[in-house]
Amino acid sequence: MQFPRRRLAAISVALLGLLALPAFAQEGYPQRPVKLIVPFAPGGSTDLVARLVAEKMQATLGQPVTVDNRTGSGGMIGSEAVARAEADGYTVGIGTVSTLTVNPILLKANRVDPLKDLAPITLLARVPSVFMVHPSFPGRDFAQVVAEVRARPDVYNIGSSGSGSISHLLIEAMNTDLGFKLRHVPYRGMGPALAAALSGETEVSIDQYPSSAAHIRSGKLLPFAVGASRRLEALPSVPTLKELGQPDLNELAMTWFGLVAPAKTPPAIQKKLHDAAVAALRDPSLVARLKEMGADAAGGSAEAFRSQIESGLARNRRIVQAAGISPE
Template identity: 35%
Template sequence: MTHFTRTTRRAAIGAIALAAATLSLGAAAQAYPTKPITIVVPFSAGGTTDILARLVGQYLTTELGQPVVVDNKAGAGGNIGGALAAKAPADGYTLFMGTVGTHAINAALYKKMPFDHVKDFAPLSRVANVPNLLVAHPSQPFKTVPEMIAYAKANPGKINFGSPGNGASPHLSGELFKSMAKVELTHIPYKGSAPAVSDLLGNQIAIMFDNMPSVIPHVRSGKLRAIAISTAKRSPELPDVPTIAEAGVPGYEAVSWFGLFAPAATPKPVLDKLSTALSKVLANPEVQKKISAQGGETVNETPAQFAAFIRSETTKWGKVVKESGATVD
């Protein structure tokens, strides 16, 4: 057998193997999903990330015909769960509910990241934008932003503010407030929103800047006092609560967002199926109503639009981290 013949034969075998692999991949993608899907949530149960993941998972179960379950992996400002999801098999059976923290803030806040928030993930769509609410225990001696600023200046470092963790948007909301209002607040990070809210309800910490879904039930029940909202406009859910900007810190604005991702190497046919299913879920009036009731705004976009948004947010929050001087405790 000549060298040319051997080479041709090897090339033919390689082409056949490639075609078989492609057909196999196509068949697998067509059949997907054939087993339960997990959404990794990088914060503890009960927080906004968890609430949104469970809501989306419930409706994705209907669209995809397989159970969608939530796996909470809290810690390191979302980095523990992010690293787990980034390194999971890229087969469409492990998804990740990312946040402005995991996919815009942490890259600037942490000196060493366990994953690359752009290269290691395939964005599917943002799910919701959510305001952060500045809330206090009712026993605190201030009811408004000016009163809180005055108290903080008279008692430097005495006001403790909790957050779901270092690098989460509520943490940065607090750091931005400290910088713009020129006050000293003491940051107390937790492994998720739920334990922080629990301590706030028990008056172990004085205030929180937290996503509205996590605290709005306690505001409505009177267990927490809403002082101001982080967005440029007031929320329809709490129309009497002023924005931080109009209440005494002009120009202040901070918004949390949440979105669904898959590991970067997930096959395109699987990503397409996931993207189509997610788009249907986010277009569902029931889902939109439930997100709105939590104080959030549903977002339904293409993977390309979400990717572009992440790039712009990374730039924006990188500047905020630098200017505020925020660091990981």
């Protein structure tokens, strides 16, 4: 059977049009709102960073960026929702040091490989951690704390947000790097761990600076070191761990948040997301708001973010092996 030339030409044009649809869709992206999945509850540091960035990204993308909190299982539920979403750029998520470099190592139920199932877009922000003692502790500065804990092994307590959490890993690294024998007390989240630190139930504590700032100002907790890229403006007399000769511990103590997408998201769309996020992070009002929280705006390439995830996974595996921690 032979088709007239006109019909063949029409079919060819139609086929070419169909083949061009994905490219056109990428070129016109986004044409509807973008959903930003946050794997933790509203009100926390992760959620606050996400909402600040989402608001500013809208200006560049020309479409609303709506935050969707998917909580549970230490961030696994939200991470899996991003990894399994349609890879069209309309569902993205926040990845954290916990969801990307701890859960894959320590949680048996984890089903997301951050390097295979997700596409790193850019690092968004870093939040410093502060190392503190209760006022009843017989030491104030770093040298005094180190001397006291070394002199009395297995006497002083330190709390974490739970076994297998990033704070647990940080405690194990601290014990190893500083020659400590602090007794680890796991709690059900950082809220109860902070309450224990305030009551003196745990004499030594580590927490993100934003959630402990008020207690430091009131004198209820006394800082002796920070894990940060530089000294905090609010704590100018408190040295960083890097200054104190502990660069690895300093790096581990800095919590970070990044933008991720499903792994098969087209490169052109990944670039648009990256450019919108980086533009947001350069906004002076956003930078100032993050600084109020004790956080630093980041940015940078997708490759640099991927390298950060890779190095974090490698470091945490070493800590887990050295401490003999078993996945739960």
